[in-house]
Amino acid sequence: MNDESLLELGRSVINLEAEAVAQLTQRMDNQFALVCRMMLDCAGRVIVVGMGKSGHIGSKIAATLASTGTPAFFVHPGEASHGDLGMITATDLVLAISNSGETPEILTILPIIKRMGIKLVAMTGNPESSLGQQADGYLNVGVNQEACPMNLAPTSSTTATLAMGDALAIVLLKSRGFTEHDFARSHPGGALGRRLLLYVTDIMHKDNAIPVVHEQDSLRDALLEMSSKGLGMTGVTDDQGHLCGIFTDGDLRRALNSTVDLYQSSIAEVMTRNPKTTHPDRLAAEVVQMMRTDRINGLYVVDENNVIIGALNMHDLLKAGVV
Secondary structure, three states: OOHHHHHHHHHHHHHHHHHHHHHHHHHOOHHHHHHHHHHHHOOOOEEEEEOHHHHHHHHHHHHHHHHOOOOEEEOOHHHHOOOHHHHOOOOOEEEEEEOOOOOHHHHHHHHHHHHOOOEEEEEEOOOOOHHHHHOOEEEEOOOOOOOOOOOOOOOHHHHHHHHHHHHHHHHHHHHHOOOHHHHHHOOOOOHHHHHHHOEHHHHOEOHHHOOEEEOOOEHHHHHHHHHHHOOOEEEEEOOOOEEEEEEEHHHHHHHHOOOOOOOOOEHHHHOEEOOOEEOOOOEHHHHHHHHHHHOOOEEEEEOOOOEEEEEEEHHHHHHOOOO
């Protein structure tokens, strides 16, 4: 095959699978709503079962459901007949995936599922199959043809099944009022989790690590404090311990371009007064946006009395993975 033939065949596969997914909307009826309500009413977990390629798709569907607010996990039907049925309880719902609806390993465990009174949903390409007939609800994921030239390898059918699983997950997500904060709690190690679960208090420098001088201290004292703490800034406090100013690397550059005596001047003469501040219970992601908007690289964290309790800079946010 030449390059053009390879390209043409690849495009035809994608077109066939896209058509299979598009046809799902025509097959969706009240059964879809019934299945959604069954899952919403389920007091236990959604147990997804499937063999072969359907099993791989089922595993992904279970993972998507679990991460979007619907407790779910995958059980291999072959293993279920050898002990894993013990993982399924009477309060669960079983979502069985089989394109033919006649997968022996699934049909074998149906009597046990029925005896336990467990609701059964069939995701199949043949609603009239044995699986479809025994189901309490079914989702028709049938396709006109596989993308495989021999019409054998599961391709269009698995793509359609995956799309139907995504449709279920997102409808359930919306119905449950699942938010991005809920999503972050189930993905604490991901970028979204870091953005939505990290607060200023989690990453700020505290206690002796906070650079701070008194407003009557000299500029030289402030520079020594900045150098020892390594945040590129120092806070300046008044007699009551309130934050009254900040001195940064940028302020130092401006002082060098002026007539200020670096050895005799007090920090009060060169500091920036009334600096931007934040609070410890603020989301770190909000602070990033504020710092970008105000074009600042460092912030002091204060309490309700404007007393310094922490400090952070953009490097801390980068290190925490918030930026």
